[in-house]
Amino acid sequence: MNGGMGDTSYASNSLVQQKVISMTKPIAEEAISNLYCSTSPSSLAIADLGCSSGPNTFFLVSELIEVVDKLCRNLGRQSPEYQVFLNDLPGNDFNTIFKSLPSFLKRMSQQLGPDSGPCFFSGVPGSFYGRLFPTKSLHFVHSSYGLQWLSQVPEALESNKGNIYMASSSPPGVLRAYYEQFQRDFSMFLSCRAEELVTGGRMVLTFLGRSSEDPSSKECCYIWELLALALNDMVSEGLVEEEKMDSFNIPQYTPSPSEVKSEVVKEGSFSIDHLEVSEVNWNAYDSGFNSSDAVSDGGYNVAKCMRAVAEPLLISHFGDAIIEEVFRRYKEILSDRLSKEKTRFINVTVSLIKRE
Amino acid sequence: MNGGMGDTSYASNSLVQQKVISMTKPIAEEAISNLYCSTSPSSLAIADLGCSSGPNTFFLVSELIEVVDKLCRNLGRQSPEYQVFLNDLPGNDFNTIFKSLPSFLKRMSQQLGPDSGPCFFSGVPGSFYGRLFPTKSLHFVHSSYGLQWLSQVPEALESNKGNIYMASSSPPGVLRAYYEQFQRDFSMFLSCRAEELVTGGRMVLTFLGRSSEDPSSKECCYIWELLALALNDMVSEGLVEEEKMDSFNIPQYTPSPSEVKSEVVKEGSFSIDHLEVSEVNWNAYDSGFNSSDAVSDGGYNVAKCMRAVAEPLLISHFGDAIIEEVFRRYKEILSDRLSKEKTRFINVTVSLIKRE
Numbered sequence: 273m274n275g276g277m278g279d280t281s282y283a284s285n286s287l288v289q290q291k292v293i294s295m296t297k298p299i300a301e302e303a304i305s306n307l308y309c310s311t312s313p314s315s316l317a318i319a320d321l322g323c324s325s326g327p328n329t330f331f332l333v334s335e336l337i338e339v340v341d342k343l344c345r346n347l348g349r350q351s352p353e354y355q356v357f358l359n360d361l362p363g364n365d366f367n368t369i370f371k372s373l374p375s376f377l378k379r380m381s382q383q384l385g386p387d388s389g390p391c392f393f394s395g396v397p398g399s400f401y402g403r404l405f406p407t408k409s410l411h412f413v414h415s416s417y418g419l420q421w422l423s424q425v426p427e428a429l430e431s432n433k434g435n436i437y438m439a440s441s442s443p444p445g446v447l448r449a450y451y452e453q454f455q456r457d458f459s460m461f462l463s464c465r466a467e468e469l470v471t472g473g474r475m476v477l478t479f480l481g482r483s484s485e486d487p488s489s490k491e492c493c494y495i496w497e498l499l500a501l502a503l504n505d506m507v508s509e510g511l512v513e514e515e516k517m518d519s520f521n522i523p524q525y526t527p528s529p530s531e532v533k534s535e536v537v538k539e540g541s542f543s544i545d546h547l548e549v550s551e552v553n554w555n556a557y558d559s560g561f562n563s564s565d566a567v568s569d570g571g572y573n574v575a576k577c578m579r580a581v582a583e584p585l586l587i588s589h590f591g592d593a594i595i596e597e598v599f600r601r602y603k604e605i606l607s608d609r610l611s612k613e614k615t616r617f618i619n620v621t622v623s624l625i626k627r628e
Numbered sequence: 629m630n631g632g633m634g635d636t637s638y639a640s641n642s643l644v645q646q647k648v649i650s651m652t653k654p655i656a657e658e659a660i661s662n663l664y665c666s667t668s669p670s671s672l673a674i675a676d677l678g679c680s681s682g683p684n685t686f687f688l689v690s691e692l693i694e695v696v697d698k699l700c701r702n703l704g705r706q707s708p709e710y711q712v713f714l715n716d717l718p719g720n721d722f723n724t725i726f727k728s729l730p731s732f733l734k735r736m737s738q739q740l741g742p743d744s745g746p747c748f749f750s751g752v753p754g755s756f757y758g759r760l761f762p763t764k765s766l767h768f769v770h771s772s773y774g775l776q777w778l779s780q781v782p783e784a785l786e787s788n789k790g791n792i793y794m795a796s797s798s799p800p801g802v803l804r805a806y807y808e809q810f811q812r813d814f815s816m817f818l819s820c821r822a823e824e825l826v827t828g829g830r831m832v833l834t835f836l837g838r839s840s841e842d843p844s845s846k847e848c849c850y851i852w853e854l855l856a857l858a859l860n861d862m863v864s865e866g867l868v869e870e871e872k873m874d875s876f877n878i879p880q881y882t883p884s885p886s887e888v889k890s891e892v893v894k895e896g897s898f899s900i901d902h903l904e905v906s907e908v909n910w911n912a913y914d915s916g917f918n919s920s921d922a923v924s925d926g927g928y929n930v931a932k933c934m935r936a937v938a939e940p941l942l943i944s945h946f947g948d949a950i951i952e953e954v955f956r957r958y959k960e961i962l963s964d965r966l967s968k969e970k971t972r973f974i975n976v977t978v979s980l981i982k983r984e
Contacts, residue, residue: 314763315762315763353763357750362727362730363726366726366751367721370718370720371719373753374718392761394751394753395722395751396749397749397750397751398730403746406748407671407709409711
């Protein structure tokens with residue numbers, strides 16, 4: 273993710289991710305309501321894993337606190353203390369989050385009123401594919417659009433030439449390597465969280481995923497195939513080394529609902545409360561009801577969103593000299609495709625309960 | 629504090645602060661040993677308040693973990709999980725801390741060996757003059773060279789013309805305003821921590837302080853008087869507006885041991901285990917046993933140390949145009965004085981136990 277608050281930052285280009293959080297919010301709200309009613313902790317510990325930095329960082333957590341607070345008022349109970357852990361990798365821009373915390377807390381306390389419990393925020397740097405919190409110290413875990421990122425690029429992708437992700441032209445071994453990396457990673461994620469959550473604790477996870485059982489289906493691979501097109505054009509013009517292109521792969525896996533379910537069942541620590549699929553337009557400004565500039569300039573919006581997410585990966589592999597040109601070409605390709613077809617991201621959301 | 633890792637950063641100019649932590653370490657080690665032996669928690673929560681960023685940030689905490697781990701081996705007990713909260717103001721450079729965390733954790737786990745409990749670090753942005761943690765969630769609190777910083781510049785310092793801190797020429801009302809601000813702030817600090825610590829929990833606090841009962845004594849005020857000299861020289865040359873100089877005051881109070889004791893007794897939540905005074909040379913490189921360049925260049929070292937701490941305060945009041953010149957003059961004044969006299973910072977350390 274790009275840090276800071278500038279034009280190419282994640283903070284300024286994460287409307288798709290915010291829409292997804294809004295869409296899946298009812299599932300998280302139901303889960304935390306049930307959790308609160310069944311356990312009534314005096315201090316409620318919530319972790320948001322892969323919080324990134326920007327407007328989305330506080331968005332869901334503040335909604336969850338509001339839900340619990342309202343519930344307490346309705347039940348005539350005292351509002352709990354809230355302990356919120358914002359987690360992301362150590363390179364995330366926590367300084368920007370922390371600088372905006374005082375004004376966020378002020379707004380929230382005005383909104384909730386004087387009877388609301390105090391909120392204690394902290395930042396937790398580290399990979400969620402390892403332990404992050406003490407044993408049985410969390411009540412609720414949320415993660416949105418983080419878990420499709422693998423802990424590493426899968427090994428043995430040498431044969432994935434000309435592609436930067438799973439594609440219809442990828443050999444079967446490539447698809448298998450990606451899937452196995454997902455299985456290892458997600459299984460590790462589940463067993464770490466199982467240690468950290470109290471019995472009855474809840475977890476709501478949204479993946480960028482797919483609905484099809486075909487791992488190279490267009491619905492999940494197309495967005496990266498178009499970026500590969502831009503890169504391959506630059507290879508053919510001698511602007512990018514072919515070898516560099518062939519050794520670049522995106523460390524992502526977009527699972528189907530049944531693949532998510534299968535890992536949960538295998539790992540065994542959680543029961544599934546809900547498992548849902550939803551969709552969001554690539555161009556988050558396109559709600560289907562208007563035709564403003566933001567919609568017509570869809571290629572621009574989508575390219576900026578993808579740049580905010582993928583630029584650090586591209587820079588660390590290709591250097592920064594090619595960045596402007598890659599994203600200029602990507603934007604053109606995206607604009608062309610978006611004028612001809614409706615393209616959507618698929619979200620897989622799972623709501624889990626920690627077993628005894 | 630100046631962020632980052634550069635030449636004027638706090639990280640590169642905090643040897644005095646590190647020496648102070650080293651000197652007072654035995655008190656903290658004894659306190660955490662007693663705490664562990666009397667409570668044996670399976671998860672031990674430690675907070676370092678005013679952690680800043682740089683080599684000092686992990687220094688004491690890693691020593692404390694080592695002490696508990698050794699104790700566990702000697703007692704044949706399983707090492708606890710460690711939860712470490714690093715606190716400072718929201719503008720602190722947490723990104724630099726977090727980026728160095730993975731390599732620190734690796735070194736620590738090699739040093740402690742495989743039987744040591746896992747360590748979970750988080751960053752907590754906020755003022756320690758308010759609540760930072762849930763009720764009864766901490767076992768041990770440490771703070772070194774943070775608590776002499778007041779929550780704000782005391783009000784009603786208009787008569788403190790020509791000075792930037794308490795000085796022998798300050799009117800009595802100025803000294804009183806400083807002391808009353810210290811009393812309000814430290815009392816608030818104690819009552820917040822009393823809520824957050826478990827019964828029997830421990831707290832070891834080191835102030836930049838004084839041994840004399842005279843609040844304007846040279847041992848605590850001289851370092852700022854010399855900076856005021858540099859600023860007044862610039863006023864007389866028309867480089868700094870007199871009005872700007874007259875309205876600038878350092879938000880610091882360096883208490884005596886009896887002033888610290890008095891607030892602890894009045895607040896009532898803690899009993900005092902130890903109360904000690906120690907000293908450290910202004911020039912941390914001067915150990916009294918050598919005469920290297922670092923010693924002879926004492927003015928340079930002290931000016932850099934003070935710049936790393938005070939530059940943001942000066943910039944926010946005077947703007948950044950005067951900074952290089954102020955510190956050039958300050959360095960010259962310091963070099964001159966250090967060649968003629970031995971000057972020391974006084975440390976007041978108090979070790980406290982949370983009552984029932």
